[in-house]
Amino acid sequence: MKREIPILLTVLSGLLVTLAFFTRGENVAAGIETHWSKAVNAELLQWALIFFSVAFILGIANLVRISLKQIQGGGADAFYKTVMLIALFGYLGVGLGEYHGWWSFAGEGEQPMKLWIYDKLFIPLQATMFSLLAFYIASAAFRAFRARSLESTLLLVAGAIVMLGQVPVGDQITDGYASRWLAFLMVYVNGAGQKAIIIGATLGVLATGLRIVLGIERSYLSE
């Protein structure tokens, strides 16, 4: 039963959601009511959202469990794990407290502490992390981007054209050709490749979906 019930639930859910795709919606003017499968589909979607929300809590619990274990072990990352836990529960506490009116750190007319932390810490930190990419890409461009084969040469040339075509100076030094080459690469080469990949991947998803709905694919049960 531990195997059969999950498979039965999966098959039923899959069939109902698929059925809802092909059934009628409400049309008041024509006097048509919503098909029952659409109502079931809506309910299942609500359940899925609840699962996602619960997954957040499970994720936090797991993060705390693993971090506490590492802090107790006194490893190299213990300090960073401690900072992470303080940040996690500190921000959670500030947010919950301000939401429920338990406490407020902001004066009259000032933005809530939750938003202050977001503006003054979270935004600069994330922006800094992302900005570091420019330095790493520059270093990688010098050390790793080598024309070792025909494929890597094509990749390098395409990359250089895309970088030139994306910025105004590219057109200035190539007399307007950089953006035209970029458009050709994006629309014809990239567009055709993307479509082929998407069609292939979608067929794969369809096949896997069918296998799950029909109960053939059971890897999600750790089988």
Add this chain to the structure above:
Amino acid sequence: MASLRDFDRRWIFLIMAVIVVGLNVTGGGGRLPVSEYVHNYYDTIEALPEGSIVMLSADFDPASAAELLPAYTATIHHLFTKKLNIVNVATWPAAPPYTVSEFGRIAPQYGAEYGESWVALGFLPGDDVAMGNIGQSLASAYPKDDVDETPYGDLPLLERVGDNMDGIDLLITMSAGYPGILEWIAQVGGRYEVPILAATTAVQTPDLFAFYPSQCAGFLGAATGATQYLQLVDEATGGAVEKERLVNQKRMAVQSGAHLFIILLIIVGNLIYFIGRRGA
């Protein structure tokens, strides 16, 4: 040659920093030619009749804000200039504070009343499942709003929208990755026949060419697209986004310098590689 090949990469970091900071201080970018994709984004909004309802989804976070926030700001200005109504949603948890700050700043400039001209419904977890839920029943996905937890039916704008996507005339996403434009196209665009526009990060822009123009009518690709759009909106609004336009035009000059430096590094790195290989 060996010293050139193995030289300290911190020199590269330093030169890159000098280029970025130097151009930020001295550089002033000029006007960019506007691409077809940006024109289509702009024209699709222009073609909507007054009072139409647009769903604007903030699907980004601070890491991608440098590319997407200017587009978000310009889009809000553009929509309010055209007297269009906005239903704001978010599928990225870090996006709603941007909604609070941008709408709080821009809506009063146009006399746009909360609940009448715009609503903020906030973050919905669930990625593409959340999008599917929004498409099927907006009222179920968001029983209350994100500003003061007003019930869905008590907000006049949402009453006009009704329960599903039939009441939405256009969907615009500020898309930083997953979930984003590709999931909106799959979950909502095709199923409910809602036209979609997008502003995307540079990384995601190539993905869109497979869907343009049939499933995505127009898009702002990265900072370049956002700058071109800011130019159009700035003209249309009589300078409402002048500050953002000037900042973005300067950013394009900075990006030009950084891109040229990277291309130069690729060339020099390969020259050293080939000369070294010949020597060996």
